[in-house]
Amino acid sequence: MRRQTLTLRLAVLGFTLGLSATTTIADPVAVPNDGSVLPFPPTPSASVAAPTLQESKMIRRVEKSHLPADAPNILIILLDDVGFGLPDTYGGPIHTPTLSRIANDGLSYNAFHTTAICSPTRAALLTGRNHQRVGSGTIAERAVDWDGYTGVIPRTAATLPKVLGAYGYKTAAFGKWHNTPATATTAMGPFTLWPTGEGIGFDYFYGFLAGETSQWEPRLVENLNPVEPPHDPTYHLSEDLADQAVGWLRKHRAYTPDKPFFLYWAPGAGHGPHHIFKEWADKYAGQFDDGWDALRERTFARQKALGWIPPDTRLTPRAASMAAWDSIPEAERPFQRRLMEVFAGFVEHADVQAGRVIDELERLGIRDNTLVFYVFGDNGASAEGQSGTISELLAQNGIPNTLDQHLAALDQLGGLDALGGPQMDNMVHAGWAWAGDTPFQHTKLIASHFGGTRNPLAISWPKGIQPDKTPRPQFHHVNDIAPTIYEILGIAPPQVVDGFAQDPIDGTSLAYSFADAKAPGRKHSQYFDNNGSRGLFQDGWFAGTFGPLTPWLTVSPGLATWDSRQDVWELYDLRSDFSQAVNLADREPQRLETMKADFLKVAEENKAFPIGAGIWLRLHPEDRVKTPYNHWEFDASTTRMPEFTAPGLGRESTHVTIDAELGEQASGVLYALGGASGGLTLYLDRGHLVYEYNMMIIERYGVATADKLAPGKHRIEVDTTIAKPGAPAEVVISVDGSEVTRTTVARTVPAAFTASETFDVGVDLGSPVSRDYFERRPFRFDGKIARVLVEAR
Template identity: 60%
Template sequence: MSAQDVLPFPPTPSASTAGRTMQESVYAQRVRPRRLPDDAPNILIVLIDDAGPGLPSTYGGEVRTDTLSRVHDGGIGYNRFHTTAMCSPTRASLLTGRNHHRIGNGQIAELANDWDGYAGEIPKSSALCAEVLKEYGYSTAAFGKWHNTPAVETTAAGPFHNWPTGNGFEYFYGFLAGEASQYEPNLVRGTTIVPPPRTPEEGYHLSEDLADDAIGWLHQHKALEPDKPFFMYWASGCLHGPHHIMKEWADKYAGKFDDGWDAYRERVYHRAKEMGWIPPEAQLTPRDPRMAAWDEVPEEERPFQRRLMEVAAGFAEHVDVQVGRLIDEVENLGYGDNTLVFYIWGDNGSSGEGQSGTISELIAQNGIPTTVDMHIAALDELGGLDVLGSPKVDNMYHAGWAWAGSTPYKGLKLLASHLGGTRNPMAVRWPARITPDPTPRAQFHHCNDLVPTIYEVVGITPPRVVHGIPQLPIDGVSMAYTFDDPAAAGRLMTQYFEIMGSRAIYHEGWMASAFGPRPPWVPGTPPGIATWTPDQDVWELYHLDEDWTQAHDLAAEHPDKLAQMKETFSIEAAKNSVYPVGGGLWVLVFHPEMRISTPYREWNFTGDITRMPEFCAPALGNRANLVTIDLDVPEQAQGVLYALGGAGGGLTCYIEDGVLCYEYNLFLLSRTRIRSERRLPVGPATIQIATAQPDPKPGGALDVAMTVDGDEHGVGHVPVSAPLLFSANDCLDIGTCLGGPVSLDYAAKAPFPFNGRIDRVNVRYST
C-alpha cells in the first residue's frame, strides 16, 4: 500500500545515526518530504445560502452581484450544477464528495433520527476534504455557517469532534446552527463561544465580520506560513432568514420590484436567455396553482411584500460585496493567480419558508397560523416598513419572491424533485490554469463533485484509510475535464435527489421527479401527511437534454422509460441509505416528541451561564416547568434574570426599577406581560416562575405565576405557545440577554445585565 492510501502520513525518520556519545554520533539534516507539487493552488470555496439562480445580475437576475460577475468573467460558469435542495445535506456532500444520505445527512442536523440516512452526523469514514488537504500540507480554515454538527453537541461543553476543528479545519469562526441573526449571532471561534466584536448600534453585521476575520486569517497565513497553500471555506449566513440588512442597502432597491414576482420572472427569464446563460429553447415554467399570483395580493398588503424583497435584495448584494473584499485581499497578498475559486450561488434554491411574508420567520416552522394583516399590524407598532431588515424583526419574504428567485424553474428550497430547488449557478476562476471563457459549462454536475475535482487538480488520490478508519468511496465525479472544454461530454451519468419525500433521479440526460407530500410554501401541516406514503406520489418524466426547465412531462408518452427511471431511483436509494423515503419527515411530522433536545429534566445553573443554544436548553416556552432563582437583590435592582430566544421571539424574566417582570414574546405577534405591583425586598430572596400547561398539546396555552419567598407577585395567561422553539441560533442566558432583546422594555438597555448577585438557578420540568 502506497503512503497516500493511508493518512496521516508516517513521521519522517531521522537522517542521523545515533552513537553512544555525541562525539560518536553522525548528524544529517532530517528532510521532511513535500507531499504537494510546488504549484499546488490555494483553494477558496464561497457558498451563499438559500439563493436561487434567478437572483444574481451575473446570470440575468436583478440583484447586483459584481463579485460573482468578476469571478465568472475571469473564469468559467456552470449552468447545470446541482445541490441537494437543503442546507446540511448540501454542505455535507460538498465537503466530503459523498451522497448526503450515505453519510447520514438526509435532512438538517436538528431533525436527526435513528435511520442511517438521517442520523445527522458525518461519519469519520467520510473524511472531509479539509482533513485530507491538511495532512498533505495545506493550511485550512472555515468561516460562517457550519450546520453539520448534531444540535445537542453545540454547547460550550462540546463534544468537539463534530465541530469544524474536529473535521480538518485548523481554524473556524462562525456559527454552528442553520441560521443566525446578522446583528446578534451566537458565534464560535475554534471551540470557544465568543461575543460579536461590536453591537448593531456600532455598525456590526455578520457578513462583514466574516469577511474581516477571513482577511485577518489570510494576513496571518502570509506572515506565518507563506510556504504552504491554503484551503478556505467561506459560507455566509446570507440569504437565509432572517433577512437582516442596514436600511441604506435595502433602499438601493426601492421601487424595483413594484410589479411583483410574476413580472420579475418574465424579465429575468428573457434576460438570462439573451445573455446565453440558458439556451434559446428553454421555456419559462408556470407557477404552481397552490402559490399566490401577484395579482391576488391585496393592494394594501403590497407595500409590505415589496419591501420584504427590497430588503432581501440589499442583503444579497451586500454579501457579494463582502466576498469581493475577500477576493481583493487574496489578490493584494499575491495569491490571486494561483488561487482556485469556486463561487457557488446557493446551497439550494431560494427559500419559500417565509410563506406569505413574515416579520418573524420561525412562525412557519412552529406551524402557528397567522394572517398578513397580523404581521403588518405588529410591524406598525415597531415603527413600520423601515423596521424591516433591522434587529427588531426577523423578517423573510413571501414564497412568491423565492419562486421568482429560482427563475426559470419550477422548484425552490426543499424541493429535490424540481430544478430551482437543486440547480444553482457556480463560477470557477483559476488564472494560472483556466482561460476565461464565457461559454457556460452545461455538463450535469453535483455538489459532491467538488472534492474529486480538488483532489485531481492537486494530485491527491482519495485515501482508503484516515486516522485508522476505512473510508467510503467518493461518489462524485471530477469536473476538471470541463475547465478547458465547454463541449466535453458529461461524465456524471446518474445522480439521485431526495429531501423530505421530494425526490428525483437523473440518468443519462433524463430526469424522473416526484414532488412529494409537502409544498414548502403552504402554511401548516399538509392534510393527510401523517398517512402519506411514497407510493401515493405521481411521478413525472423529463428529457432534460431537450427540456432545460422541466416544462414538458413525458410520463404518459414514455411509461417504459419512466418505469426504468423509477427502478434506477430504487437502486440508488438502496445503495445510499435513502430508505425509508421521506425519513427526514420522521420527527417533523410523525414523531415530534422525538425531536432532538436535551435529555435532562432538571438543571442547576450558577449566575454566569450564558449562550446555551436553545436546542440544548430547558424548554421553558412549551413545557410545564418551575424556575427557582436564589439571588441577592440590591437597592434599585435592575436587569435580566434569564432570557431564552431573541428579539423575534422568546421569553424573559427581568427586574425593572425593583419590580419583577415576565414576558412571553410570541414571534412579535403577541406579547404576554406580567408585572408585579410591588417592589422586591432588598437582600436575599427566592424567586420562582411556575409555568403550567392547562392543555398540554403543541402550541397550547400556558399559565405563568411569579412568587417571591412564597408570596404571589403576578400571574398571567399565554394563549398560544411556540410548539417547537423560538430561535434556531439564539440561546438561554442567565443574568443577562446577550442575543436579541426579547422584551421591548429593555431593548434600549440591552444586554441589560442584572446588577445584583444570582447564586443559583434551578430549572425542572413539572411533568
C-alpha cells in the same frame, strides 16, 4: 508519533493495502506513503544518536511534500438560500459584482445542482459523497435516528480539510457551519464534529454553528470559544466574516507562506433572517413594484439574451397553491415589495464582502494561483417566508398566522423602515423565491424540480483555467467539488483516514470540462431526496415526484397521512427540455417505471430509507432533538446554552426556582431563552419582577408585579403548565412561597423559538427577548444569583 496499539482496521483493508492485521499506526515502515492511508507516516530522523555528543550527528529532517509543485490555494465561496434566477451575472435582478468577476475570469456552469437544503448540501460539498451516505439527509436540528439522517458526518467520509490538511494545506472556515449535531454545540462539546474537531479537521473556524443567526448580534464562536460581537449599529456579520478571512490570509502569509491554503467562506446571507443596512435595501427601491410574476418574465428574457439558458427553454408556470401577484391586496403590496428590496440588498452586500476576500488575494499577489469555486446557493431560493413574514420561524413551527398580525407588529416598531433591522426576523413572500428560481418550477426544499436544486457555479483559476464565457451545460452536483480538487492536485481519495476505512467518493470531477464547453458529460446518474421530495437523473433524463411537503404553505395538505408509494412521478427529457417544462410520464411509462425502480435501489444503497424521514419531527414534535435531562442546576456562570440543549422553557411544563439577592431598585435579567425573534424572559426592572413571552414577534404576553421586591435574599419561582406542544401556558410566579402574579399565554411555540439564540442566566446575550430592555441590552442583573433550578414536569 505517540505509539498506539490500535490497528488500522487492517483486517478489513489489509488485502487492499498489503498490510498485516496486526500492524500498528506507530510503525512508519508498515504504513504506506502513497496517500492511501492518512495521515502520512512521520519522516524518520536522519540524525545519528550515539552515546556521546562527540560521536553523534544532528541533521534536521526535511518533511517531504506530497503535493505537486506550486499547488494552488483553494477558496470556496458558498452563499445561502439564493436561487438560479437571482444574480445579474446571469440575468437576475440582484447586483453580484464578485460573482461576475469570477465568471468573467473563468467558467460558469448552468447545470450544477445542490441537495435542496442546507446541511445536506454542505456535507456533500465537504466530503464528495451523497448527503445521506454521510448521515445528512436533513438539517442538523431535524436529525432522527436512522443512519442516513443522524446529522453526524461519519469518520468513514473524510472531509476536504481533513484530507488536504494531511497533505500540508492550511485550512480555515468562516461563516455558517450547520453540520454539527444540535446537542453537541454546548461548552461541553463533544467537539469531535465541530469544524476544528478531529472528525472534520479545519485548522481554524470563525462563524456560527447553527443554520442561521442574527446578522446584527450573531451567536459566534472562534474555534471552540464563544465570541460576543459589539453592540454597534455599524456592525454586520457578513462584513465581520470578510474582515476575519482577510486577517487569516495575512497571518497565513506571515507564518506559513510556503504552504497552500484551503479557505471555506460561507456567510449566512441570504438565509433568513434578512438583515441589512437600510441604504443597501434602498438601492432597490421601486425595482420590484410590479411583483414576482413580472420579475420572472423579465429575468427569463435576460437569461435568454445573455445565452445563460438555451434559446428553446420554456418558462414554467407557478404552482396553483402559490399566490399570484395580482391576488395581493394593494394595501399589502408595499410590505411585500420592501421585503424583496431588503433581501436584494442583503444578497448584494454579501457578494461585495466576498469581493473583499478576492481583493486580498490580489493584494497578496496570490490570486493567479488560487482556485476559486463560487457556488451561488446551497439550494434554491427559500419559500419558507410563505406569505411574507417578520418572523420566519413561524413556518418552521407550523404556527398559523395572518399578515395582519405581521403588519400590526411592524407598525409598533416604526413601519416598513424597521424591516431588515435588529428587531425583525423578516423573510420574503414565497412568490419572490419562486421568481428567484427562474425559469424552473418551485423552490428550496423541493428536490424533484430544479427550482430547489439548480444553482449557478463559477470557477476561476487564472493560472490553470482559460476564461470562457460559454456556459458549461454538463450535469453536475455539489458532491463533485471534492473530487475535482483531488484530481487537480493528483490526490487519490484515501482508503483509510485516522484508522477508518473510507466510503467511496460519489462525485465526478469537473476538470474534464475546463477546456471544452462541449465535452460530453461524465456524470451519468445522480439521485435527489429531501423531505420525501425526490428524483433521479440518468443520462439526460430526470424522473421525480414533488413529495408531501409544500414549503410555501403553513400546513401541507395530507402530510400526516402521506404514503410515498402513492406519489405521482413526472418524467423529463433534459436533452431538449432545460427547465423541466414538458412532463413525458404518459408518453414513456416504461422508462419512468424503470427509473423509479432504479431510484429505490440507489436510495437504499445511500441510506435514504425511510423515504421522507426528514418530515418525522413535523409529525412527531415530541421526538425533537433534545438532551436527556429533566433536571438542571445553573448559576450566573451559565450563558450561551444553545436552545436545542436547554430546558424546554415556554414549550413544555416546567418549574423554575431562583435564589437571588437583590439590591435597591434591582434591575436586570434573571434568565432568558431565545431572542428578539421569539423567546421568554424573567427580569427585574427597578424592583418590579417582569415575565414576558415573545411569541415569534407577532404576539407578546407579559405580566409585572404591582409591588417592588424588597432588597435582600429571595426565592423566586415560576411554574408553567403546558398540556401539549403549542397549547396555552398557565404561568404562576411566586416570591418566598407566596404567589405574586400570574398570566396566560394563549399559545406557545411547539418546536423552537430560534435557530441559534441561547439560554442565559443573569443576562440576555444576543438579540434581546424583550423590547423593553433593547436599549439596555444585554441588561446584566445587578444583584447576585446563587442558583437557578429548572425541573421539567
